[in-house]
Amino acid sequence: MSSPTSPSPLTLRSFWHDLPREGKLLLSVVVFEFIGTGLVLPFNIVYLHEVRGFALGDAGLLLALPPLVGFLVVGPGGAAIDRWGARRILVGALVLQVIGNVTLAFASTQALAAVALLMSGVAFGVSWPGFQAFIAAVIPSELRQRYFGVNFTLLNLGIGIGGLVAGAFVRVDHLPTFQAIYLGDAASYLPALFLMLVPLRHVAGRVEHHGDGSAAKVSYLDVVRRPAVASMLLLSFVSSYVGYSQLNAGMPAYARSVGEISTRGLGFAFAANTLVIVLLQLVVLQRIEARRRTRIIAVMGAVWAVSWLLLGATGLVSGTWGATMLVAACASVFAFGETLLQPTVPALVNDLAPDHLRGRYNAASSAAFQLAQIIAPPIAGFLIGHHLDSVYIGTLVVGCLLLGVLAVVRLEPQLPPGVNGVREPELVADPDAVPEPTPKTRTSTLE
Template identity: 75%
Template structure:
């Protein structure tokens, strides 16, 4: 499972920093339209994540993931030749459907193989390899793409499409017996368990809100708002953006395993609170890049933003997936992961249009202020709201064998 991560996300890294650049500067779509287009994938993901979670619990995570990978191949290939907003929108709809089901399917697949006490470590190592792939792709993409040469952008999107083929082959071959249909115990009426019932769990409801806020001020902005601010306000070059994403990856690859050792046995909610403070400092650095546009200092500040943000990522990524899967019973794992995914997708729907509107209307300072406040809210939610609702064991605290775990 870990063997395909670098290859798959190398393709992602080739295009991730340049989606706004490709659609706005190369294809010539208005920045406001680009924000709406980039809001399509999370919107479609939000629409399909509910049925996707039910399907995972009924037919198995592996089969759903096979469909996901196929859609990603088609969607990215189509985006390479998108000459109109309509074609680009169709391509992004396909990738959005795929991403909407990918997270709960893959997390459920992982949880079916990796035991509870190793999940936090697995998610951390997976995230390290993921970012290694993205970082290599970002560096190569930054050196390769040229806004004056359409063919360079088409090439990277086609490579991104091809990067999902190894995972397809792996799931069709060596892993064909992994994460099939869930075996239910007699008397389990899983089909009658609604998403509303899942959200009636106080801890899961709080974790869902926390996931929404962290997505809005975090990854949704790193992928759309940060490049838009860097280009339009900070006047940073495409190579500078590639350098920033490479710095982001370098920090994760170097520090993730060290961070995993430091947070092992500590309360996951406190780790998330520290992440919120760190992300707030990252957005402060981005804001200062807009004060000195078009300079080397602006490029370095954008790179500093991406680097500091990466430190926060090393705290967040091992914790939230582990919390979700430690709260979820096996027969509802798809639905629990779908709820978490829906929270991230829902925030990602509104994040690109929000950043596009604020940046496009010269409200960059308002945009930065909104992100800083949101990051601090993340920490407050984690400690004041979620922590009292978790048992120490689920919250990552080592419980001695002689002591019964709280429920």
């Protein structure tokens, strides 16, 4: 819940000043870690197919392993976070990432590549809920929205730098250049691992369970039965389906097959996406401070609807410079929506979650997000491949508008105002605000 003490007005200096030491340490390694991600992210399929010589279909199946395994382990991972603490789980995940990337750098057979990607998938599945729970353990509630926003900016900056470096360095006819970027990705996890093992070893250990220990036996079904959680999971699924799942799969496919833009034009669009996030995130954080998070999500849905309409317009000017500009505009407008989403949803989930169930709450949200990423690409491929371009764009626009309805009409009435980002002065001034539950009502094992 929100602290009665409001943070300072948002500037980079005030944000850094307000952060606890542990938060400063965590942010200090984000860019470096995601430079490693940026090194390899655009080139995984190129490495497996063109460099290692695996058939394109086999390479696609190999790259489907991490998200699939991640989805399968996220549930047990969330329970493990609640039982043993986020830090221990993250140490294991970081070690797996290091070993997986080193193995992939020297994977001359499909079997070895599969082992490497399976390790990365396990790490991927527990890392998201693990880091969210860890951050919530060290960042006060009133600073979480700011923290998640700044973290997202640094993450994108790192990926952008890594992509530029790798693009200028790798050569398809020279295997050692690809081995170097995977070893670089492995090395990028070492600073975070050091933080977990040394300066932050006292943070986010096993959560203390008071009473008869029944809280430790709370199942995911018990968690999902809470109305606000069920609505939050539905919102996470829809936002993933109409959002990142399309940006990473549907948008490039549509841009290439319908808009007929070049691969260079597609790279330009993704660069524009990153640039907008880096330039706008702090400005957006200042504008959304203390506003209802559900309303921010609704605005984001409208922004994303505009971005998909811009993508749809590429079909009117296929194969031209105008199509490339429209795809870049789509990616840029989408990025503006991202700056609204990334600070709000993680903060909302963690303000909603009781400490002893934070792993399960974050894992459930992650599972809903990942499920959409598994479902969306085949649907997008079918619609685009069967020339149902208008149906594809229309479903995305409708989905974005539905997102706003879910946020405002369904989720908002189920949230205490503090969880929804409203500070105490507004609670006093707003007689229609949903009141905070009193301690007497918090008797469920979910609390």
